[in-house]
Amino acid sequence: MRRRQAGLAHAQQKDRLDRDFQQIGDSIAAKEIEQLQKQLETFKQNLEEFAWKHQKDIKKDPMFRSHFQQMCANIGVDPLASNKGFWADMLGVGDFYYELGIQIIEACMQTRSRDGGLTALQDLTKRLDRMRGKEGRKHQDIIEDDIIRAVKALRPLNGGFEVIALGAKKMIRSVPSELDKDQAGLLLLAQKLGYVDSQLIQKELGWDENRVETGLDRLVQDGLVWVDDQAEDKAYWVPSYFDMMD
Numbered sequence: 438m439r440r441r442q443a444g445l446a447h448a449q450q451k452d453r454l455d456r457d458f459q460q461i462g463d464s465i466a467a468k469e470i471e472q473l474q475k476q477l478e479t480f481k482q483n484l485e486e487f488a489w490k491h492q493k494d495i496k497k498d499p500m501f502r503s504h505f506q507q508m509c510a511n512i513g514v515d516p517l518a519s520n521k522g523f524w525a526d527m528l529g530v531g532d533f534y535y536e537l538g539i540q541i542i543e544a545c546m547q548t549r550s551r552d553g554g555l556t557a558l559q560d561l562t563k564r565l566d567r568m569r570g571k572e573g574r575k576h577q578d579i580i581e582d583d584i585i586r587a588v589k590a591l592r593p594l595n596g597g598f599e600v601i602a603l604g605a606k607k608m609i610r611s612v613p614s615e616l617d618k619d620q621a622g623l624l625l626l627a628q629k630l631g632y633v634d635s636q637l638i639q640k641e642l643g644w645d646e647n648r649v650e651t652g653l654d655r656l657v658q659d660g661l662v663w664v665d666d667q668a669e670d671k672a673y674w675v676p677s678y679f680d681m682m683d
Contacts, residue, residue: 566579597611
C-alpha cells in the first residue's frame with residue numbers, strides 16, 4: 438500500500454513540475470515575442486526616419502530605390518501594399534509603381550502581335566525608358582528591378598502579367614496562357630542563335646520527330662515565333678530575342 442501511495446505521490450509531483458516548466462516556457466516565449474515585436478517596431482520607425490531623410494534619393498536614384506525596397510522587405514514592410522498613409526504620402530512609391538505598371542501594359546500591348554506576349558525584360562526596360570522620355574516632363578530613371586516590382590503590382594488585374602526566367606534571361610509574359618515544359622525548353626535553346634530548327638532540337642535535346650513537331654506547333658499557335666520557310670531546314674525565330682542578339 439505504501440509503495441502505491443509513494444508512486445502516486447511521485448506521479449503527482451512530476452505532473453506539477455511539468456506544469457511549472459510549461460508555464461515558465463510559455464512566459465519566456467511570450468517575453469521573447471514581445472521583445473521581437475518591439476524590435477520590429479523600432480526597425481520600422483528607423484526605416485521611416487531613413488526614408489524621410491533620403492526621400493529624394495529614393496525617388497530619383499533607381500539603385501538606391503531598389504536597396505530601400507529590399508530593406509523594407511527584410512522587416513516585412515511593403516510600401517506598395519497601401520495607397521494611403523505614410524509611404525504613399527511621403528514617397529509616392531505606390532503611385533510610381535502603378536503608373537509604371539500602366540506603361541508596362543501599354544508597351545507590351547504594342548508588341549504583343551509581334552512577340553506573342555513574351556518580352557525580354559532588357560528590351561522592355563529600354564522601350565519604357567524611351568516612352569517615359571517622350572512624355573515631355575522630367576521622368577524618374579528606372580531599372581529592371583522597378584519593372585519587376587511594377588509587374589507584381591499588376592497581379593490583381595488578372596491579365597497574365599508575370600516575370601518568368603528562361604535560363605539566365607528574364608522575360609515578361611503579358612498573356613494568361615502559361616508556357617508548358619517543352620515550349621520553355623525550345624525558347625531556352627533558341628537563346629543561343631535567336632532561332633531553332635528541327636535538326637538543332639533533335640541534336641541538342643534528343644527529342645523524336647513527333648515531339649519536335651508538337652512543340653514547334655505550340656510556339657507558332659501562341660505567336661511566340663516567326664517561321665522562316667526560306668531556310669533549308671524551316672527555322673523558327675523568336676522575335677522577343679531580336680534586340681538581345683544585337
